[in-house]
Amino acid sequence: MTERGRKALLLAPAGIWLLVMLALPLLVVFVFSFGERGAAGGYVPAFTLEQYANLPARWTAFKNTLILAPLGTIAALVIAYPLAYFLAVRCSPKWRTSLLILVIVPFWTSILIRSYAWIFILGGRGLPALLESIGIDDIRLINTPFAVLVGIVYGYLPLMVFPIFVSLDKLDKRLLEASADLGSTPWRTFRQVTLPLSVPGIATGCMLVFILLMGEFLIPAILGGGKVFFVGNALVDLFLQSRNWAYGSAVAMTLVVVMLVTVSIYMKFISRLGGQREDVSLM
Amino acid sequence: MSVTMQTIAELRGVTKTFGNVVAAKDLNLSIGKGEFLSFLGPSGCGKTTALRMLAGFEKPTEGQVLLDGEVVNDLDAHHRPVNMVFQHYALFPHLSVFDNIAYGLRQQRPRVDKQTIATKVEQALETVRLGGFGPRRIWEMSGGQQQRVALARAIVNEPKLLLLDEPMAALDRKLRKEMQFELQNLQRQLGITFVLVTHDQEEALSMSDRICVMEGGSIVQVGSPRELYDMPRSRYVAGFVGTSNFFDATVTDSAADQITVRLASGQKVHGTPEIPIDAGQEVCVSIRPEQITLTRALPTAEIALPVTIQNRIFLGEHTEYLARNEALGDFHVLVPRQAELNEGTFNAGEQAFVSWGEGALLILEK
Numbered sequence: 001m002t003e004r005g006r007k008a009l010l011l012a013p014a015g016i017w018l019l020v021m022l023a024l025p026l027l028v029v030f031v032f033s034f035g036e037r038g039a040a041g042g043y044v045p046a047f048t049l050e051q052y053a054n055l056p057a058r059w060t061a062f063k064n065t066l067i068l069a070p071l072g073t074i075a076a077l078v079i080a081y082p083l084a085y086f087l088a089v090r091c092s093p094k095w096r097t098s099l100l101i102l103v104i105v106p107f108w109t110s111i112l113i114r115s116y117a118w119i120f121i122l123g124g125r126g127l128p129a130l131l132e133s134i135g136i137d138d139i140r141l142i143n144t145p146f147a148v149l150v151g152i153v154y155g156y157l158p159l160m161v162f163p164i165f166v167s168l169d170k171l172d173k174r175l176l177e178a179s180a181d182l183g184s185t186p187w188r189t190f191r192q193v194t195l196p197l198s199v200p201g202i203a204t205g206c207m208l209v210f211i212l213l214m215g216e217f218l219i220p221a222i223l224g225g226g227k228v229f230f231v232g233n234a235l236v237d238l239f240l241q242s243r244n245w246a247y248g249s250a251v252a253m254t255l256v257v258v259m260l261v262t263v264s265i266y267m268k269f270i271s272r273l274g275g276q277r278e279d280v281s282l283m
Numbered sequence: 284m285s286v287t288m289q290t291i292a293e294l295r296g297v298t299k300t301f302g303n304v305v306a307a308k309d310l311n312l313s314i315g316k317g318e319f320l321s322f323l324g325p326s327g328c329g330k331t332t333a334l335r336m337l338a339g340f341e342k343p344t345e346g347q348v349l350l351d352g353e354v355v356n357d358l359d360a361h362h363r364p365v366n367m368v369f370q371h372y373a374l375f376p377h378l379s380v381f382d383n384i385a386y387g388l389r390q391q392r393p394r395v396d397k398q399t400i401a402t403k404v405e406q407a408l409e410t411v412r413l414g415g416f417g418p419r420r421i422w423e424m425s426g427g428q429q430q431r432v433a434l435a436r437a438i439v440n441e442p443k444l445l446l447l448d449e450p451m452a453a454l455d456r457k458l459r460k461e462m463q464f465e466l467q468n469l470q471r472q473l474g475i476t477f478v479l480v481t482h483d484q485e486e487a488l489s490m491s492d493r494i495c496v497m498e499g500g501s502i503v504q505v506g507s508p509r510e511l512y513d514m515p516r517s518r519y520v521a522g523f524v525g526t527s528n529f530f531d532a533t534v535t536d537s538a539a540d541q542i543t544v545r546l547a548s549g550q551k552v553h554g555t556p557e558i559p560i561d562a563g564q565e566v567c568v569s570i571r572p573e574q575i576t577l578t579r580a581l582p583t584a585e586i587a588l589p590v591t592i593q594n595r596i597f598l599g600e601h602t603e604y605l606a607r608n609e610a611l612g613d614f615h616v617l618v619p620r621q622a623e624l625n626e627g628t629f630n631a632g633e634q635a636f637v638s639w640g641e642g643a644l645l646i647l648e649k
C-alpha cells in the first residue's frame with residue numbers, strides 16, 4: 001500500500017464520522033437558518049434573512065454565555081492549577097493515585113443528579129441558612145449567575161485538572177533544583193520554570209472547558225432556574241418547545257461563528273505566549 | 284593539599300539518613316580553595332548525597348557543612364555561592380542556550396544590567412568553545428554540546444565551589460576523554476574549586492588533585508592519586524584505584540616498623556603497612572600487575588614463584604599475561620614492550636617465574 005493510501009486508511013473512520021455526524025448536520029442547519037417556521041412548527045423552505053434579523057431577541061442568552069463561559073474557564077483554572085500542582089509536584093507518590101481517583105469520582109454520577117444536589121446546597125435551606133445563623137441575612141444564591149458559575153466550575157474542574165496535572169507531572173523535577181542552584185527563589189522558580197513548562201496543559205484545559213461551556217445548557221437550566229439562560233438553553237427551547245427550527249438554526253449558526261472567532265483569537269494568544277517553542281502545542 | 288591551602292568547604296561529622304538507609308556516615312573532609320577533588324566509589328555509596336549536601340539540596344541529619352568557614356546547614360540552595368552541573372544536565376528546555384546560561388546572572392539582586400549579562404554569557408560560551416551558539420534551542424544541541432552548556436551555565440556565575448555529578452557519564456568514550464581534558468584546563472584557567480563525582484577510576488586518577496574514596500556511605504581514604512595508588516589503606520581502595528593482584532596472608536610477626544606475613548604458599552614476606560596490624564591477624568597482600576617481572580630463568584629475588592602461563596592479551600604498549608601458581612592462584616602480569624622484546628613472548632602452557640622488587644608488595648587490611 002502506498003504511504004498516501006495508509007494515511008487515508010488511518011483517517012477514514014474519523015473522516016466518515018465527521019462527515020456524517022458533523023458536516024452534514026451543519027449544512028442542514030445552515031440551510032434551515034434561511035427558512036421559515038411552519039404553522040405547526042418545524043421548517044418550511046424559504047430564503048429569508050428574517051431569522052438573523054431576529055437575533056437581538058436572544059441577546060441575553062449570548063451575553064450570559066459570553067460572560068459566564070470565559071469566567072467559568074478562568075475560575076476553573078484558578079482552582080484547578082494549585083490542585084494539579086499539588087498532585088504532580090508536592091504530593092507523595094503513595095497518595096497520588098488515590099487522590100487522582102478522587103478527582104474523577106464525581107464522573108461516576110450523572111451531572112444532572114450532582115447539579116440537583118447543588119440546588120439544595122445553594123437553596124434557601126442550604127448555605128444561605130448557614131450564613132443567616134452567623135448574622136449575614138438576605139443572601140440569595142440559587143437561580144443567580146453565581147449559582148451557575150459554581151455549578152460550571154464544579155462540573156468541569158476535572159477536565160481542567162487532568163491536562164495540567166499531566167504537563168506538571170512530565171516536568172523534570174531536577175529543573176527545579178537546577179533553578180534553585182542558580183540562585184532563584186522558589187517563587188521565581190515557579191514563574192520562570194514551572195509555569196512556562198505547564199503552558200501546554202493550561203492551554204489544553206482551557207480550550208476543552210471553554211468549548212464545552214459555550215454549548216452548556218444543563219447547569220444553567222438547573223441552577224439558573226430559568227433566569228440565567230445560555231445559548232444552549234435558547235436552542236433547547238427553540239427546537240424542542242416552540243419548535244421554531246428556522247430561528248433555532250440561525251441562533252445555532254451564530255453560536256458556531258462566535259465560537260470559531262473566540263477560539264481562533266485564543267489560539268493566536270496561546271501561540272504568542274508559547275513563542276517559537278516546539279513543546280507547546282495549541283490544544 | 285598543602286598545609287597552607289585555604290579551606291573553602293568542610294564536612295564535619297556529617298551523617299545523612301533517609302528513613303533507615305544511611306546514605307552518608309560521619310563524613311569528615313576539608314576542601315581546599317582551587318583544588319580539584321573527586322568523590323570516587325561504586326554505585327550507591329553516597330557520592331551524590333555528599334554533593335547534594337554541599338549544594339544545599341539535602342540537610343545533614345547530623346554534623347555540619349561549612350562554606351568559607353561558616354556553618355551553612357540551614358542555608359537554602361539558592362543562597363549558596365555554589366553551582367552544580369547535574370548528571371543529566373537539567374537544562375531548561377523552554378529557554379535558548381543564551382537564556383540558559385544567563386539564568387543564574389538574572390537571579391542576582393541587585394540586578395545585573397543587560398550589557399554585562401550579554402558580555403559574560405558570550406565569554407562563558409567562548410570558554411566552553413560554543414561561541415555563536417547562543418540563539419540555539421536546547422534540543423538542537425548534541426549531547427556533548429549540551430554538557431558544555433551545562434558547564435557554561437554554572438561557571439558564568441563564578442561560584443566558589445563547582446559541583447559536578449558524573450557530568451561525563453552520558454558521553455561516549457572519545458568525547459569523554461576530550462571533555463576531561465577540557466575540564467581540567469578550565470579548572471586551572473578559572474581557579475574555581477571543583478568537586479567531581481565519578482565511579483570511573485581512570486577519570487578520577489587523571490583529573491583530580493585529591494581523591495576521596497567512599498564505600499557504603501563512609502570515606503575510606505583521601506589522598507592524591509599517587510598516594511592512593513602507591514599506599515592504599517585497604518584492599519577495597521587498592522582494588523578501586525587501579526587494578527591489583529590480591530592474596531590472603533597471615534601475620535606471623537609484628538614489629539614496630541616491619542611485619543612479616545606468611546602467604547598461602549608457605550613463603551614469608553615482609554612489608555610496612557599503612558595501618559597498625561597485630562600478629563595473628565588475617566590480612567591481604569597486593570601486588571600491582573606492572574610491578575611483577577616474568578622470567579624463564581629462576582631470578583635472584585627474595586621470592587620467586589613458579590607459574591604456568593594461561594593466557595596472553597596484547598595491549599599495544601603492554602602485554603597482559605595470566606599466570607597460575609599452584610598454591611596462590613592467578614597472577615595478572617603486565618609486561619612492557621621492551622621487556623617482552625628482551626625475554627621473548629611466553630606462550631600458553633609455558634613454565635615461568637614471577638618475582639617482584641622490594642616495596643612492591645603491600646600489606647593491607649582485608
Ligand SMILES: Nc1ncnc2c1ncn2[C@@H]1O[C@H](COP(=O)(O)OP(=O)(O)OP(=O)(O)O)[C@@H](O)[C@H]1O
Pocket residue numbers: 301302304305306324325326327328329330331332333482
Ligand atoms: N531521596 C532518597 N530517599 C531514600 N534513599 C535515598 C535517597 N537518596 C539516596 N538514597 C540512598 O542513599 C544511598 C546513597 O545514594 P547516592 O545517590 O548518594 O549514591 P551514589 O554514590 O551517588 O550512587 P550512583 O553512583 O549510583 O549515583 C543509596 O543507597 C540510595 O538508595
Ligand SMILES: [Mg+2]
Pocket residue numbers: 330331332448
Ligand atoms: Mg549519584
